Amino acid sequence: MSLAAEILEAARARGVMIATAESCTGGLIAGALTEVAGSSDAFDRGFVTYSNAAKQQMLGVRAETLAAHGAVSEAVAAEMAAGALRHSGAGLAVSVTGIAGPGGSEHKPEGRVCFGIAQPFGVETETVEFGAIGRHQVRAATVDHALRLLLSALRG
Template sequence: MTLASDVLDAARARGVMIATAESCTGGLIAGALTEVPGSSDAVDRGFVTYSNAAKRQMLGVRAETLDAHGAVSEQVAAEMALGALRNSDAGIAVSVTGIAGPGGSEHKPEGRVCFGIAQPFGTRTETVEFGAIGRSQVRAATVDHALRMLLDALRG
């Protein structure tokens, strides 16, 4: 069994659908879930919101939040996850926003990714510093971490 299969099984066991809200991964989390045959009974939809405008338009992320904290922040990750939950038929949503690289800054280094998990009873966020390990490695590590967060939340 793959991690994605475990996530789907846990969602089915809870009777909930999953939504994703992705920035730096560009749909890779939804792709990992839907790679599994039969995933349509546990995956509702995915939002790829790469630009700030897309985050605002598709997920309802507030311009004030983006201005105050920047796109790569736990505050934006929380609003992304909540927006995915609100704009879907899902019972759980995961969001990711980060700097896959190359690049970054002293304040927001390459490899920083903020994650959100939203469920009807609450939202939680965390930040992981993957480091300057390269764009594709940051994105792959982000997918893995997001799936693990989903699995923990669904089993919790």
């Protein structure tokens, strides 16, 4: 069974719908989940918020948070995940915001991705440094990590 299928099965067992809030992955997490036939009973919706304006308009990320921390930050990942819960019928949301590359800076290197997991009782965040492994590989690793976070939250 695929990781996505396991997540959907676990979500069904808990009676929870899932939402995604994606920046650097551009919808790939939602795509992985909806690749599984019958996913509509466990996947509610996905938000692809690539621009800062989209993060603010669709998810309610605060301009002050973006100004203080930048889009690639745990603070923004937290607000993205919480916003996905607020603006959906989901009981579990995952968010990702990062620098897939090429490029980056000394302070925000290529391969840095911030993740958020939101549930009604709160939000958890983490940052993973995938390194300068190339855009495709960073995005693939981000999808895999986000799916593992969802599964862990559902089994937690």
